[in-house]
Amino acid sequence: MKFADQLSDKHKQLEQMKSPKMKQSLPGLKAGGKTGKPMSRRDWEDIMGTRRDTYERRNGAVRRK
Incomplete structure (x- = not known):
């Protein structure tokens, strides 16, 4: 059994948000x-x-001095 199989849906969504693809999609930020x-x-x-x-x-x- 892999570690990723034990994660809940919320944790999986958080991991997806941390991915580099998500960071690049934010407008105005390099x-x-x-x-x-x-x-x-x-x-x-x-x-x-x-x-x-x-x-x-x-x-x-x-x-004030």
């Missing part, structure tokens, strides 16, 4: 989920949080 547009330096800085305001406490109040 392999690996990339959109094709490279990210700029500014985008990376926004993601990392280096372009956020910095705050500090002065006499109990929070103020």
Whole structure:
């Protein structure tokens, strides 16, 4: 008896959805989920949080540096 014979119908459907054919049929996505547009330096800085305001406490109040 093979392992695939013991799977339920739900599991078989999930395995079919994970197949490479299903991934290629999704519109707008390339392999690996990339959109094709490279990210700029500014985008990376926004993601990392280096372009956020910095705050500090002065006499109990929070103020921007």
